[in-house]
Amino acid sequence: MAGGALPRVTRHRRLWRGLWPGRNPLRRTCDRVEAAFAAGLLATFLIAAPLLALFAGQWAYGTSVRAQRAAIAARHLVPATVLAGAPAQTIYCCTKVRARWTAPDGTRRAGWVRAPASAWAGRTVRVWVDRSGRLTDPPLTTSQVTNRTILAAVAAPTAAAIALLGAGVLARWVLDRRRLAAWDAEWRVTGPRWTSPR
Secondary structure (H helix, E strand, O other), rough: HHHOOOOOOOOHHHHHHOOOOOOOOOHHHHHHHHHHHHHHHHHHHHHHHHHHHHHHHHHHHHHHHHHHHHHHHHHHHEEEEEEEOOOOOOOOEEEEEEEEOOOOOOOOOEEEEEEOOOOOOEEEEEEEEEEOOOEEEOOOOOOHHHHHHHHHHHHHHHHHHHHHHHHHHHHHHHHHHHHHHHHHHHHHHHHOOOOOOO
């Protein structure tokens, strides 16, 4: 090294030294514990995150598909006749109109159903009903099942990251308190030597 120049310390190397104490004699046991704990948290996340994403995605997919199949088995799409057209001043693409329909058991029913804003009296719209003919939500679509699966696969590792980050912050707080207590104890021993008259 020409001219006794010191090696250039990059930002990444400084960060690594801060996270992993190495053999620095000024480092205390709690510094090494903190570094080991941080490394353990990082390793835990790197191992657990893909597994959590996989399991959460599979669970959400299985649950959503079962709900979809149960809804398709228990609900029926029936024609409903619009009794009165949508109000002329409607500015939305869909609105609620009065309609009547026949339930799967033959019972005639009437109620408010969603229909296009251009629906007129006498027009037929299709509505989802249960076995007794009461209006119900439609079954989950394939895209909704996919969205739930993706959401679960993203949310599980994110929740794990937040939990591990919280554990790291808590550990650092505990270790900082220990460090401050140790420094205070050492200063009570060393301080009088520095401040006493010679």
